[in-house]
Amino acid sequence: MSSARITCCENLTCKSLCKRVNFSLLKVRHQTVYRDMMSDNNDPYNNWEKTKKAVGYVTREKAVQADYDRVGFRAGLEVHQQLKTKKKLFCNCPAGLYNQHDDFDAEIIRHMRPTLSELGEYDGTALMEFKTRKTIIYRIKNETACTYDIDDTPPFPMNREALEIALEISLLCRLNIVGEVHITRKQYLDGSIPTGFQRTAILGVEGEIPLRNKTIRLIQLSIEEDSCREVSDIGHVRTYQTDRLGMPLIETVTYPDFVNPEEVREGAEYIRFLNRSTGKVFTGIGSGREDVNVSCRGGTRVEIKGVAHNKWIPELTHNEVFRQWSLLRIRDLLQKKGIHAGKWKISHQELGRGFGFTHEPLVRARSEGDKVMAVNLPGFKGILSHFTQPGKMFADEVSGRLKVIACIEKPNMTHTETWEPEVSRDHWERIGRFLKAEEDDAQIILWGKEEDIPTALETVEERCKWAFEGVPNESRKSFEDGTTVFERVLPGPDRMYPDTDSEPIPLDDDYIEKLRKNLPIDVCERYTQLRDWHVPEDTYVYLLKNNLVPLIERINKELGIDTRFAGTLLGHHLKHIEGQEKSLEEFRYEKIFELLAYLKNNHIEPDLAKKMLPVIVSHPRMDMASVLTTIKFKKVSRDDIINRIPFLLKKFEEIGISSDPEARAGWIMGELRRFALGNMPLAELRQTVEDYSRKRKKETSPSSRQ
Numbered sequence: 001m002s003s004a005r006i007t008c009c010e011n012l013t014c015k016s017l018c019k020r021v022n023f024s025l026l027k028v029r030h031q032t033v034y035r036d037m038m039s040d041n042n043d044p045y046n047n048w049e050k051t052k053k054a055v056g057y058v059t060r061e062k063a064v065q066a067d068y069d070r071v072g073f074r075a076g077l078e079v080h081q082q083l084k085t086k087k088k089l090f091c092n093c094p095a096g097l098y099n100q101h102d103d104f105d106a107e108i109i110r111h112m113r114p115t116l117s118e119l120g121e122y123d124g125t126a127l128m129e130f131k132t133r134k135t136i137i138y139r140i141k142n143e144t145a146c147t148y149d150i151d152d153t154p155p156f157p158m159n160r161e162a163l164e165i166a167l168e169i170s171l172l173c174r175l176n177i178v179g180e181v182h183i184t185r186k187q188y189l190d191g192s193i194p195t196g197f198q199r200t201a202i203l204g205v206e207g208e209i210p211l212r213n214k215t216i217r218l219i220q221l222s223i224e225e226d227s228c229r230e231v232s233d234i235g236h237v238r239t240y241q242t243d244r245l246g247m248p249l250i251e252t253v254t255y256p257d258f259v260n261p262e263e264v265r266e267g268a269e270y271i272r273f274l275n276r277s278t279g280k281v282f283t284g285i286g287s288g289r290e291d292v293n294v295s296c297r298g299g300t301r302v303e304i305k306g307v308a309h310n311k312w313i314p315e316l317t318h319n320e321v322f323r324q325w326s327l328l329r330i331r332d333l334l335q336k337k338g339i340h341a342g343k344w345k346i347s348h349q350e351l352g353r354g355f356g357f358t359h360e361p362l363v364r365a366r367s368e369g370d371k372v373m374a375v376n377l378p379g380f381k382g383i384l385s386h387f388t389q390p391g392k393m394f395a396d397e398v399s400g401r402l403k404v405i406a407c408i409e410k411p412n413m414t415h416t417e418t419w420e421p422e423v424s425r426d427h428w429e430r431i432g433r434f435l436k437a438e439e440d441d442a443q444i445i446l447w448g449k450e451e452d453i454p455t456a457l458e459t460v461e462e463r464c465k466w467a468f469e470g471v472p473n474e475s476r477k478s479f480e481d482g483t484t485v486f487e488r489v490l491p492g493p494d495r496m497y498p499d500t501d502s503e504p505i506p507l508d509d510d511y512i513e514k515l516r517k518n519l520p521i522d523v524c525e526r527y528t529q530l531r532d533w534h535v536p537e538d539t540y541v542y543l544l545k546n547n548l549v550p551l552i553e554r555i556n557k558e559l560g561i562d563t564r565f566a567g568t569l570l571g572h573h574l575k576h577i578e579g580q581e582k583s584l585e586e587f588r589y590e591k592i593f594e595l596l597a598y599l600k601n602n603h604i605e606p607d608l609a610k611k612m613l614p615v616i617v618s619h620p621r622m623d624m625a626s627v628l629t630t631i632k633f634k635k636v637s638r639d640d641i642i643n644r645i646p647f648l649l650k651k652f653e654e655i656g657i658s659s660d661p662e663a664r665a666g667w668i669m670g671e672l673r674r675f676a677l678g679n680m681p682l683a684e685l686r687q688t689v690e691d692y693s694r695k696r697k698k699e700t701s702p703s704s705r706q
Contacts, residue, residue, distance in 0.1 A: 044385035044393075044417040052387035055326045060261060060318040060482075068260045071325045072297025075264045075317050076256035079271045079290050080249055081169075082226060082282040085162045088246035089225045090155035090199060091148040095247045096282055101231045104139035104241070108150060111135060112191055128489045129189050131405055131455050136191035137239045138228065144243040151195040154501045158183065158201075158223075162248035163505070164515065165280045166203055166223040169250060171516050172274050173218055175204025183502035187495040190488060191238055192227035193245065199499055200224035200251075209254075209274070210524050211266050217255040224249050229286070236407045244286070250275070256293065261314035264292060268310045270523060273544040277520045283546070291475075292317055299324040299471040305487055307478050315482030319389050323484070324471045326388045331470040333386075337440070339379045341468035346461045347435055348375045351445065355430070359422040361411040365447040372447045375460055376435040380442040383467065385417035389483045393417070394467070398444070400486035401463050406456035408448040415444045520550075533563035539571020551589055559593075559600050566596075573610050577617050587620045598624040599678075608633065608678030636679045641672060645692045648672070665689050 058067055088095050112129050138150070147153045163181070170177060185197040200222050207218035226247040228240035252271050258264040268290050275281050275288070282288075285308060292304040294317050302324065304316055334341075351372045357363060365372060377384070384395040395415050402412045414422040423445065431443055446456055466472040476484035521529075526549045530540055533552070543549055548570050555566045570592065578584060592609075595616060599606050615627045622630075648668045668689050669682075676685045 045419045047382055047385045047417070048387050048393055048419070051326070051329070051385075055322060055329055055387055057322050057326075057387065060315055063318065065260055068321070071321055072295075072299075073259055073261075073317075073321045074256040074295045075258040075261075075321075076293045077252070077254045077258075077264065077267055077271070077290055078293070078303075079252045079268060079275075080226075080288065081252075081272070081275045082287045083162045083165045083223075083248040083250060084280050084282050085159055085165070085248050087159055087161075089159050089162055089223070089248040090157075091146050091246060092156065093144055093146050093149075093246065097144050098243050099141050099144070099241070101139070101241060103141065105142045106140045108138040108140060108194070109135060110138070110191070110194065112189060112196070128405060129191070131458075132407055133236050133455075134191065134407070135237050137237065138194055139231065139239065139241050141243055145245065149194060149242055149245050155199060155499075158502070158505065159248055163203075163223060165278065166221070166248070166250045167507075167512070168278055168280070168515055168519060169252075169275055170204035170207070170221045171512070171519055172277070172522070173204065173207040173209060173221055173252065173271075175207030175218060175221055177204050177507060177512050178202060179507060181505040181507065183499045183504075184496045185499045186224070187491060188227060189491070192230070192240060193225075194228075194242075198224055198227065199502070200496075209267065209270050211263065211270060214257070214263075216257045216267050219253040219255055221253070222251045224251060235409060256295065261317040264317050265310055265313040268292075268313055269541065269545075272310065273523045273526075273547075276545065276547045277523060277526070279520075279547055279550075292320075294320040294324070296321045296324040296328070296471075298328050300473055301490070302471065302473070303475040303490060304478050304484055305475045309480075312478060312480060312482065316478050316484065319482050320476070320484060323388045326386065326394075327467070327471050330383055330386050330394060330467050333383065334379065334468055337379050339468070341465060344378060344465060344468070346375050346377060346457065346464065348373050348457055349434055350374075351431070351434075355427060357423060357427070359414060362414070362423075362445070362447065370447045371450050371453050372445060373453060373457065374431045374435055375444040375446065375457065376432075376437045377442045377444065377460075377464055378438070379440050380464065381440045382417075382442075384415050384442050384444075385419075390481075392483060395444075397486065398460055398463050401459050402446065402448075402456055404486055404488065405459045406448060406452050408446070408452055408456060412448065412456075413444050413446040416442050530567065533567060535564055535567030536571065539567055539575070542571050542575045543567065546589065548589060551593060555593060555596055559596055561596055561600075561606055565606065569609060569613070573613055574617070577614050581617055584617065587617050591616055591620055595624065604633075604678045605681055607682055611677060633678055636675050638680045641676050641680055641685065642688055644672060644675070645689055649692060661690075661693055664693055668693075 056067070056070065082096075085095050087093065112134065140149075148155060158181075167177065181201045181203065183199055183201045186200050187196065188198045189196060201224070202220050202222050204221045205219065207221070208215050209218065210216075226244050226249040228242050228245045231239040231241050233239075252275075254267060258267060272288055276283065290307045290310070290313070292307055292313060293301050294304065295301050302320060304320060307313060307316065351374050353366075355372075357366075362372065384393065384398075386394045388394055388397060395413075395417065399410060399413050402408050403410050406412075416428055428443065431437075431445070432441070435441075435443065437443060444460065446460070448456055463472075473490040475487045475490055477487040478484050523544065526544060527540065529549060530543065531537075535543070535552075543552070552563055552566045552570065555561050556563045570589075574592070581587075592613075595609055595612060596606055598604075599608060611631050611633075612624075612627050615622065615630050619627075645668065648671055649664070652664050652667055665686065669686060672685060672689075673682070676682060
């Protein structure tokens with residue numbers, strides 16, 4: 001396609017052109033056409049860049065503590081961890097058994113509706129969920145669910161195995177243990193728990209964890225039942241799997257003591273290492289997850305829900321604090337415009353067939369019979385394209401809520417300040433006249449099913465009105481790129497109340513002291529151990545995450561193998577192999593001890609473990625003798641290996657590769673390695689080669705020949 005055809009945004013959209021020409025070239029050309037029609041002051045991309053600079057946004061890589069102090073960065077953690085028990089928390093169903101999304105025996109359908117509290121008020125989350133008109137589907141597997149899960153029977157007594165594990169972790173967190181466990185109900189109104197509430201109990205309060213440069217205070221640790229696994233959430237239907245429902249879970253809550261993103265990650269890692277140090281928690285995707293609470297100076301708490309990977313935390317918290325800082329600037333800009341929030345209202349009109357759009361989502365919406373609405377936002381010119389997150393603007397805040405609350409899947413809107421024009425300038429001018437818009441107004445076009453439009457319009461107005469306040473209380477869903485999107489309104493403060501179906505559980509001092517005597521070593525002491533053992537520092541996270549330090553201790557104590565060797569074998573070689581393997585379901589870390597014990601008992605050098613390890617990880621049921629056969633290992637005596645050195649020295653001289661002693665020793669080691677590995681220590685062989693090399697050099701020197 002020639003550039004001459006790209007004459008107006010109305011003819012073809014960027015999306016359709018991208019199928020035929022290079023995207024980056026098209027983007028430049030298309031934006032040029034768009035910007036030729038507008039002054040620099042009206043260019044959305046320039047406005048986005050200008051507001052990004054005004055906010056003072058810097059990338060995380062370039063950010064320093066002064067940047068976080070400037071915006072008043074504060075963060076706290078809620079770390080959730082599943083406990084490794086045989087049964088669920090309040091029933092006798094097995095814990096830790098999962099099934100595929102399409103493997104279920106029955107489906108239960110429910111609808112959520114708000115009810116008045118004892119104070120005669122509705123919870124904000126309940127009202128939001130009611131607006132969505134969601135149908136909640138629960139997929140039930142007989143093996144992992146029972147009538148308790150669907151609130152058809154009262155709870156069983158709390159799982160004592162889970163309670164004991166949770167108390168041990170509370171003691172490790174240096175929390176003050178409660179004298180009596182009181183089970184309460186915490187409202188869960190998104191449908192993830194069929195009862196609409198989660199049974200939970202506080203076990204300890206006011207503890208602390210040590211980081212490298214500071215101590216982080218803990219508010220509390222609770223034990224609770226886990227929620228369902230979400231299968232899908234499309235339109236007005238949300239589907240859950242109930243296999244995870246009711247599994248014992250602990251929640252460790254910190255004060256907002258973190259003052260930069262790296263501290264938040266360090267705190268999350270420490271709590272995860274501490275939990276895993278007991279060896280009594282589940283590991284793997286979904287077994288541990290964090291909610292991160294972030295705020296900036298002048299803002300309010302925003303919760304980033306269900307962060308599955310700690311490595312995401314720094315980018316997520318960095319971007320979130322600047323998103324909130326941007327929202328506060330938007331508030332200030334609106335106030336400077338002299339707009340009164342109390343009198344502010346949107347106006348809207350349906351766009352009939354007379355508006356012939358070429359934007360693909362609009363064309364599709366028309367063909368499916370959706371209503372198309374134009375909305376005027378008084379005084380919002382320059383606000384929709386205001387920077388909020390990398391690659392995102394304020395308009396994305398509106399679009400995100402349309403998806404969640406009005407249940408209109410994205411793309412669900414376009415507007416006057418898109419980077420690449422999706423509607424022509426002529427159309428926007430016509431829409432502006434249609435809505436009787438003023439110069440400082442902005443316009444949105446949204447579309448959806450007729451029954452969703454009232455909620456959509458209400459949602460747009462509600463989110464824009466929040467812009468006058470600053471930062472709305474909400475929870476947000478996280479993405480790997482470090483950005484977030486609206487998930488739901490935060491629950492009210494009065495979401496917990498006593499569970500009348502469960503009796504209090506007294507905790508005697510003698511029982512607590514007995515638990516205290518059997519606690520594992522503190523994580524901070526494990527760090528010290530690894531340093532004292534001279535284990536490479538880049539292995540620490542892997543070793544602590546997988547609770548492998550006790551295995552290193554056992555290998556050293558029972559087999560006499562050097563701790564540095566064992567730590568490097570696990571933290572470097574095993575970690576690399578795990579990264580290459582697709583499935584590790586059958587492999588257990590105890591197999592490493594079995595491997596090293598076999599080598600010791602058969603008088604084989606432990607260096608051979610590095611070569612055997614890939615086979616054992618791939619085939620954990622294979623016996624050790626078969627592994628040796630697979631890698632073609634043969635027993636060779638030490639004398640046979642050493643007797644090859646003189647011949648190789650002479651051969652090296654004949655080849656004339658190099659006169660460098662290091663090169664000579666390295667070449668000979670390479671030739672002998674396949675014979676020596678497992679048959680004699682490689683360090684000893686290297687020393688022997690160097691001794692022979694010096695002796696040979698002395699024999700062939702001119703002075704010796706005279």
